[in-house]
Amino acid sequence: MPGELSPIDKAKFVAAKRAVDYVEDGMRVGLGTGSTAAWMVRCLGELVRDDGLKIKGVPTSTRTAALARDVGIEVISLDEAKWLDLTIDGADEFDGDLNLIKGGGGALLQEKIVATASDQMIVIADVGKEVETLGAFPLPVEVIPFGWQTTRALVEEMLISMDVLGRDVTLRMNGDRPFITDEGNHILDLHLNRIGNPRQLAMVLNQVPGVVENGLFIDICDIVIVGYGDGRVETRDINQGTIEQDRLDFVENDNLFTDLAD
Numbered sequence: 001m002p003g004e005l006s007p008i009d010k011a012k013f014v015a016a017k018r019a020v021d022y023v024e025d026g027m028r029v030g031l032g033t034g035s036t037a038a039w040m041v042r043c044l045g046e047l048v049r050d051d052g053l054k055i056k057g058v059p060t061s062t063r064t065a066a067l068a069r070d071v072g073i074e075v076i077s078l079d080e081a082k083w084l085d086l087t088i089d090g091a092d093e094f095d096g097d098l099n100l101i102k103g104g105g106g107a108l109l110q111e112k113i114v115a116t117a118s119d120q121m122i123v124i125a126d127v128g129k130e131v132e133t134l135g136a137f138p139l140p141v142e143v144i145p146f147g148w149q150t151t152r153a154l155v156e157e158m159l160i161s162m163d164v165l166g167r168d169v170t171l172r173m174n175g176d177r178p179f180i181t182d183e184g185n186h187i188l189d190l191h192l193n194r195i196g197n198p199r200q201l202a203m204v205l206n207q208v209p210g211v212v213e214n215g216l217f218i219d220i221c222d223i224v225i226v227g228y229g230d231g232r233v234e235t236r237d238i239n240q241g242t243i244e245q246d247r248l249d250f251v252e253n254d255n256l257f258t259d260l261a262d
């Protein structure tokens, strides 16, 4: 029942629901990873099942691939799609320039490849993800397992040379083992507090041997759809600023809501 959903889940849901309005018949759509993206995949699945929407989805993780197939979306690989019309994904933080931190769910590598191979990237987020300056959320950096401790030391050295404030770098764990990404890599989380120059940091991090990719998405996102716990949604466009403010109603007998609450 919708009443059982937390305000954050409602905020994620309304952002997802508004985002699928951008999806048209015949599109190849990048499907993001995380709890907000999962709402979007379920919303798309409903459109496929009930309205006959015809799309091909390129998932950004094994989790999302399984969910997409489950809800009836045709799944293809990025190599099959070659180029995408649109990617819809969540984020851990977004700032006023629509730059992002992503990778809280550990899927940043596929997410960045898929978003970059898309005509448009739409981010869906609850309002709590909005920040003035990126960096309160630990920045995920994907590294290959070989020599990861050396890679970490090099990253720490680089942070010192760049005068970055917080320099605590931790290996992401899954219980008592290192977290393993879909690509078989590890994640270092950089606890930086505040990232003064995200563009520069994103470039420098990728120069460190052993680093595969970092979670800073600079100039990739075109639109952020912000959801609020009371059903309000706000659409922010990189070129035009806020282009729409609306409110979605929660319907008691909406099957999708019931599904998602399960």
Ligand SMILES: O=C(CO)[C@H](O)[C@H](O)COP(=O)(O)O
Binding pocket: 032, 033, 034, 035, 036, 037, 089, 090, 091, 092, 101, 102, 103, 104, 105, 106, 107, 108, 111
């Ligand atoms: O980048 C991601 C996964 O790698 C997610 O989009 C990000 O962590 C947000 O997740 P959620 O929607 O669950 O808050």
